[in-house]
Amino acid sequence: MTDPRLMLLSPGDSVYVLRDQIAVGEAVMVDGHTVTFAGALGLGHKIARVAVAAGQQVIKYGAPIGRASRAIAPGDHVHLHNLISDYTPTYALNKGDA
Amino acid sequence: MRGWLRSDGRKGIRNVVAAAYLVECAHHVAREVAAVDRENAHVIGFPGCYPNAYAQKMMERLCTHPNVGAVLLVSLGCESFNRHQVAEVVRATGRPVKVLVIQNSGGTRSTIAAGREWVAEQVAALSQVPTVPMAVSDLIVGTVCGGSDGTSGITGNPAAGIAFDKLVAAGAACIFEETGELIGCEAIMEARAATPALAAELRAAVEKAARYYDTLGYGSFASGNADGGLTTIEEKSLGAYMKSGQSPISGLIKPGDIPPKGGLYLMDVVPDGEVRFGFPNISDNAEIVEMMASGAHCTLFVTGRGSVVGSALAPVIKIAANPHMYARLSEDMDVNAGRVLEGAATLEEVGQEIFDLVIALASGTRSKSEDLGHQEFILTYKSFEPIGPACLPV
Numbered sequence: 001m002t003d004p005r006l007m008l009l010s011p012g013d014s015v016y017v018l019r020d021q022i023a024v025g026e027a028v029m030v031d032g033h034t035v036t037f038a039g040a041l042g043l044g045h046k047i048a049r050v051a052v053a054a055g056q057q058v059i060k061y062g063a064p065i066g067r068a069s070r071a072i073a074p075g076d077h078v079h080l081h082n083l084i085s086d087y088t089p090t091y092a093l094n095k096g097d098a
Numbered sequence: 099m100r101g102w103l104r105s106d107g108r109k110g111i112r113n114v115v116a117a118a119y120l121v122e123c124a125h126h127v128a129r130e131v132a133a134v135d136r137e138n139a140h141v142i143g144f145p146g147c148y149p150n151a152y153a154q155k156m157m158e159r160l161c162t163h164p165n166v167g168a169v170l171l172v173s174l175g176c177e178s179f180n181r182h183q184v185a186e187v188v189r190a191t192g193r194p195v196k197v198l199v200i201q202n203s204g205g206t207r208s209t210i211a212a213g214r215e216w217v218a219e220q221v222a223a224l225s226q227v228p229t230v231p232m233a234v235s236d237l238i239v240g241t242v243c244g245g246s247d248g249t250s251g252i253t254g255n256p257a258a259g260i261a262f263d264k265l266v267a268a269g270a271a272c273i274f275e276e277t278g279e280l281i282g283c284e285a286i287m288e289a290r291a292a293t294p295a296l297a298a299e300l301r302a303a304v305e306k307a308a309r310y311y312d313t314l315g316y317g318s319f320a321s322g323n324a325d326g327g328l329t330t331i332e333e334k335s336l337g338a339y340m341k342s343g344q345s346p347i348s349g350l351i352k353p354g355d356i357p358p359k360g361g362l363y364l365m366d367v368v369p370d371g372e373v374r375f376g377f378p379n380i381s382d383n384a385e386i387v388e389m390m391a392s393g394a395h396c397t398l399f400v401t402g403r404g405s406v407v408g409s410a411l412a413p414v415i416k417i418a419a420n421p422h423m424y425a426r427l428s429e430d431m432d433v434n435a436g437r438v439l440e441g442a443a444t445l446e447e448v449g450q451e452i453f454d455l456v457i458a459l460a461s462g463t464r465s466k467s468e469d470l471g472h473q474e475f476i477l478t479y480k481s482f483e484p485i486g487p488a489c490l491p492v
Binding site: 086 | 174248249251252269281282283286297311312315317319321323325326327328329330331332333336337402420421422430439449
């Protein structure tokens with residue numbers, strides 16, 4: 001079972017996309033497993049659906065959106081701390097968790 | 099729909115006077131001239147003192163945009179911009195044109211007075227010009243996205259893409275852009291090209307953008323994009339690409355090239371040659387200005403974080419991708435595509451709403467940003483080579 005706020009955009013994607021926000025510490029069901037997050041997550045953020053080894057591609061919209069910079073486990077928030085571009089590095093003022 | 103027929107056969111959905119400054123030193127005078135009738139007199143201009151072929155072409159295209167009925171050119175007098183040439187180009191279209199040179203007109207106060215008098219005469223004359231019937235196939239529509247977040251590629255951009263498909267099916271020309279925000283989309287995009295040679299041009303344009311931004315050290319990615327859940331430029335690109343819809347890609351144009359017929363066109367906005375003059379488009383309005391220079395009557399602007407801009411000359415339709423942002427900024431947003439995330443509407447329904455709004459706009463309805471008085475405009479230095487023969491297959 002998966003929380004209805006998690007949206008799968010394409011069948012082969014390695015991430016879900018949030019259609020609504022998740023509060024700090026809130027229990028969220030991801031494919032039958034309960035996970036919690038250290039910070040609030042806004043809509044549009046990504047949560048891993050499958051494990052991705054460091055250096056492997058992360059898939060969204062059925063297409064690669066970069067590579068895991070460290071191992072990603074199912075249920076992890078996928079963002080600047082564990083995903084990097086194959087093209088130009090990302091510039092952000094903060095950690096992208098505003 | 100009814101529009102104003104121009105001598106080149108194009109039809110305008112607005113009929114405004116452009117008050118154009120030809121160097122930053124003339125900006126204040128142009129702004130003061132237009133300030134007394136902002137609804138009918140729109141300020142555009144080029145701030146640089148050094149000559150630039152791109153800026154010259156852009157200003158010529160903008161001063162002969164179908165939404166423009168008359169042009170006031172405000173020159174300081176010593177700048178390098180070729181005011182004689184742009185005046186001649188405007189005059190050749192049959193539009194009234196007036197050149198005011200501040201250094202020859204007694205200075206700031208008297209130039210403003212002379213400009214206001216001329217603009218008032220033109221506005222009165224333009225209000226008497228009859229309109230003609232207009233069809234969807236007369237329209238050129240651009241699309242940009244700005245202030246994107248993780249919702250843009252799921253709601254607003256695909257909904258704009260559906261509106262584009264409907265417009266293209268009805269014979270309109272639609273333009274999508276920012277090759278720097280199509281990085282990672284090369285393979286899926288080239289499969290939609292009308293010819294194999296065009297496919298190669300599309301790929302080359304995106305590869306050029308990737309090299310250009312790589313040299314600059316920053317992608318076309320703002321800090322707020324990351325706050326909104328986007329992590330990499332290719333992720334942002336895949337979302338931005340959704341604005342293009344599903345139609346075949348008919349051609350590749352550069353800023354100022356006017357689509358020769360209906361269809362879907364990619365605009366290559368990244369300069370040619372070595373990196374000069376800095377970032378290709380320093381902010382969203384630079385993209386809207388290039389859309390207008392290629393004849394766009396209006397622009398669809400999809401935003402997740404919440405941009406509030408509009409544009410001089412050609413109205414902007416604001417499409418909110420993020421329902422939370424819509425709740426905060428509804429006074430600036432024409433469409434709430436965020437409803438899709440809440441299950442309150444389908445992408446198809448929002449796409450139809452956008453299509454209907456374009457028709458309403460072209461029939462005289464005003465957009466939110468237009469009503470709020472947003473008339474942003476920015477034009478900076480660039481350099482381009484002309485497009486190759488494969489870019490516009492017959």
